[in-house]
Amino acid sequence: MNYVPNKGKETAEMLKAAGVASFDELFASVKPKLARKLNLSPPKSELELAGHMLELSGKNTLLKNFVGAGSYDHYIPSAVAHITSRSEFYTAYTPYQAEVSQGTLQVIYEFQSYMCLLTGMDVSNASMYDGASATAEAAFIACDITERSEIAVLNKLNPNYEKVLRTYCESRGVKITGELTQKSACVLVQNPDFEGNVHELEEFANRAHEAGALLVVSVAEPTSLAILKAPGECGADVVAGEAQGFGNPVSFGGPMLGYIAVKKDFVKRIPGRLCGMTTDSRGKKGFVLTLQAREQHIRRERASCNICSNEALCALAATAYLALMGKTGLANVAKLSYERAHELQKKLGELGFALQNTKPFYNEFAVKCPIKPKKLIAALEKRGIAAGLGIGEDRILICCTEKLSEQDVEDYVNVVRGLL
């Protein structure tokens, strides 16, 4: 099956009209030619393909998820996929031709608005690849503004975010430090941090600003914004984060949905697409991609970031999700996630797990295990439960969302009790 609609008759006509006798002539200047057939499995009919893919997906086992650590398994209303399945949305390119892209453009504008309302920032971009690279890019905004080249990471970042940050910084010649100095471009904190602790952002903001640095806040679990004070109200200058948890499936870690939101003064430093409202030749309201002089296709090697395609369809899913959930639904999601996590933490504490969180936590927490985390994880996997992420020798990071019921928490605890 190759999805080519032209038949032999048309092909012959077209070769003739193109002024060549054969495909060989069409590719005459191409060197070096591959002299053999590609060694790929033979073409499949759709029937065979469907069977093959079902079989392959069946080799994965879906577990009850008590794992988060950067990918959050929240309930997705059925309507979200129906909206993202509108092929006028998903088969379109980046909205360069605004007159036939008002759908995508208004969605981006609404996404930007939602992210601003949730983070308390003034401007958000149309999306970045993921929260990890967005966090690195956000730190570079601070380097750009302050003309400094050190980043002070002052709490525990998700290790995958930290790894991405390291990779980005290494190639750019930016230094990561654990302390705030006069050379720091920013204080970078994650909230909640990797182990779930919720921090007082005001304190970080004051310290950063006193040192002439910016405060960059990274948010990996977007539903936390529903019940936490907005980072923008706590003095954050840049917020970078992940919005996969809004309406996008965990999908083995991708696609994700990064974003960067900034205070008004920094709008010209924000990377990626921005959509703005304007009017058309008939005086009617409409939307366009704007402030493009920041971007690679105009600025080329002087652009601060190279991003082109981003995660527009995931941003549509997030926008639809937020529209469907509304403030009431989103608050319920966050409260239920909070409740389940606190229930489980309490029960594990009663079983002798040492609680590790030094501050209030939202839906993710760390415990010290009386038995090896590896053993615990393997035992729960056998019972259909993803127990959490082992961290270090003897600790485990556990996450709950509203998808887990009270019974699920009970089942988890019962299996654990049997192991002790």
Add this chain to the structure above:
Amino acid sequence: MKLIFEQSGKNSEYVPESKAVLREPFGRKELPIPDLGEVQVIRHYTKLSTLNYGVDSGFYPLGSCTMKYNPKINEDVARLPGFAALHPLTPEKSSQGALEMMYELEKDLCEITGMDAFSLQPAAGAHGELTSVMIARKHFGKKRSKILIPDTAHGTNPASGAMCGFGMVTIKSNSRGNIDLDELGKAMTEDVAMLMITNPNTLGLFEEEITKIADIVHAKGGLLYCDGANMNAMMGITRPGDAGFDIMHLNLHKSFSTPHGGGGPGAGPVGVKKFLENYLPVPRVVKGGDRYSLNWKVKGSIGKVGPFFGNFGVLVKAYTYIKAVGPELKLVSEAAVLNANYLMRKLQPHYDLPYDRICAHEFVLTSKKQNEKGVHTMDIAKRLLDYGHHAPTIYFPLVVPEALMIEPTETEPKEKLDEFADSMIKIANEPPELVKSAPVTTPVGRLDGVAAARQPNLRWSNE
């Protein structure tokens, strides 16, 4: 149309109600987003979708973007719970299917491109470029400080190089639209880390002297990089790995049929020759016996460029496509190149064709002839919208003034190409006032981009 924020209603119950009363710091006072009923939301976004134009709506000849048809089954399989509901930190034993898919996809991409190893981690083409430049940085350390690009390069190429601190040097193209070998010879010194080229290039022309180019670069110890955005022209016909490229990226959202989503998500896997393999991002998927696992311990890796393993959902779609087509990928590229050449010859009498030679999967025209009547490329693009087509890529590549870059792709039937050609030819002969007032049939008229940038309105606010 109203914004979603300008509507109100009662929210549907998607999750149970929680009675929990949370204490500080969890007492967020204000969450200024509206509650709405499901029907309101569905109607709002359905209406918005009708203001859009996608590949399913009609012809989408957006050059450099490979807007081929996106098979529906790919969408369905990516949504299978066994893939979509699988958490990335699921223990390996329970994620064998996902790991197998990635392993197989890497293998197939190696076969298609002639490279020795692939990483699926980069999330888009530009991300793949950045990953590759990071690899060059790691390979050379501070020893080499420059990267060469041709003047036809896509904007992401110079931006990616500059992000890693390289000085970007532009090489002029010759009169055939290819890299000028003399210019290259002069510029290719021992402080040049890499030559980044797109092949076929953004003029839609194959580099005729690709092996000589490779020799010049390699003689000075540099790396040869292929921006594989245009892979759709050469699958099964020639392989970058055989032509002397050391490193490349692919755009799975172009050549391998995954939809563009209105601007992503894409996937930009990076392929390398053996001697660069250990630089690839971690973790790598490995196979031992019948078991697949993730290897984090690779000495020399640049590290991570994304939080997990790449845009997995997109990878599933590309894998599905490759399994559907198999070795017939060659027919795909043949048809893509034939469609482009057919259309080019049909339009040549009516539009200026700056490089008159057999093209690859796309070609570049200019509106030089129409400029004399005061009609510009922008006008032609907008007029095409009135005829029910999407516009080509315009004003790119930068070396061609008033460029119209047309890429029909292989999934268009001849009748569609004829229809488009008819529209283009009609436009060439229409009164300038008519063309300049386009579009008139679209949901909105030409938008005031200048005002949008002067007084940016980038969000709704409740104030």
